[in-house]
């Protein structure tokens with residue numbers, strides 16, 4: 001099979017240097033990438049870098065290799081165009097159909113999905129001109145990722161930070177596989193929990209679990225791509241912040257519970273992908289527990305944590321709210337799943353088999369989604385994004 005053809009447009013912002021990582025992710029996963037920088041982008045990262053990393057010639061103007069008609073050909077042959085970073089100027093040109101260099105010509109000739117990953121100062125992102133340009137591009141079917149919030153060039157912080165290259169890559173992969181997402185969750189608020197809780201024993205030790213948070217982050221990212229307002233409640237996940245998502249970080253099951261109850265108040269759906277510790281140490285030692293040479297270690301007494309999934313399923317914060325649970329089972333997976341679905345009282349339960357090397361920390365997953373209505377939706381082995389999309393398909397159908 002031919003490698004998918006990606007055009008990576010780079011416009012003139014300091015985040016241009018981070019586009020190198022995006023390029024590497026594409027090339028290492030079997031994509032053929034043609035980099036088309038603007039002349040200003042070359043002030044930040046030179047043509048030699050883009051050419052060496054992509055294995056293709058690089059030019060900014062339509063006047064190089066004119067016999068190959070690059071201003072038409074590059075766009076026509078692309079399976080995906082992603083502009084990262086997209087400056088306010090580039091978004092304005094794209095919205096108005098200007099074509100004064102190779103990148104803007106490519107944007108006019110491309111008929112494939114186009115993704116913009118903006119990066120600029122907060123004032124520029126919030127300016128009515130930029131707002132209207134972004135709305136125009138989205139109306140025409142382009143994907144404009146929400147910039148992240150955080151440190152900008154210099155000492156200032158705010159919205160406008162370049163989204164994490166790993167996040168942009170995942171979204172592009174999704175668009176290549178399934179096309180531009182339908183905004184079927186637009187106007188909806190969804191709450192997703194991710195990661196694993198840590199129950200402290202003393203100031204240096206905790207009881208925890210192997211959950212990486214990847215499935216929950218995939219759920220948050222795909223819901224945002226489908227237009228939802230997303231609150232991601234993350235317990236101890238060492239993952240980049242997903243763009244366009246409200247992130248709440250927690251440590252323990254009690255903190256997770258408080259955050260879920262707060263966010264669920266106006267939520268259309270709550271998806272409990274976090275691995276919540278069922279027990280916590282009965283006593284928290286304020287000083288480090290020391291070993292005593294002449295004594296056996298004292299047993300650790302445990303108490304039950306609240307079952308958050310059962311609690312929110314029993315007392316829905318609003319009528320019609322959809323609650324989704326996850327079940328990690330090691331044997332007799334479906335029978336345990338059915339029983340757990342009834343016990344917890346949720347609408348959907350994603351059942352997957354776990355083991356030391358299965359599911360936890362992996363990039364891929366295999367599951368069956370059980371419905372309270374008796375439905376069973378198998379999801380074949382594949383990326384955690386694919387399972388996330390199936391969960392949202394089932395949630396969206398129930399919300400309708």
Ligand code: CTP
Nearest residue numbers: 272274276278305306307308309325326327328
């Ligand atoms: N969960 C929760 N609160 C807890 C424990 C689990 O909300 N205190 C949620 C998880 O987020 C997950 C689901 O419940 O969505 C299933 O968790 P699991 O640990 O598999 O189920 P348990 O009820 O602990 O059942 P068992 O220990 O018998 O496997």
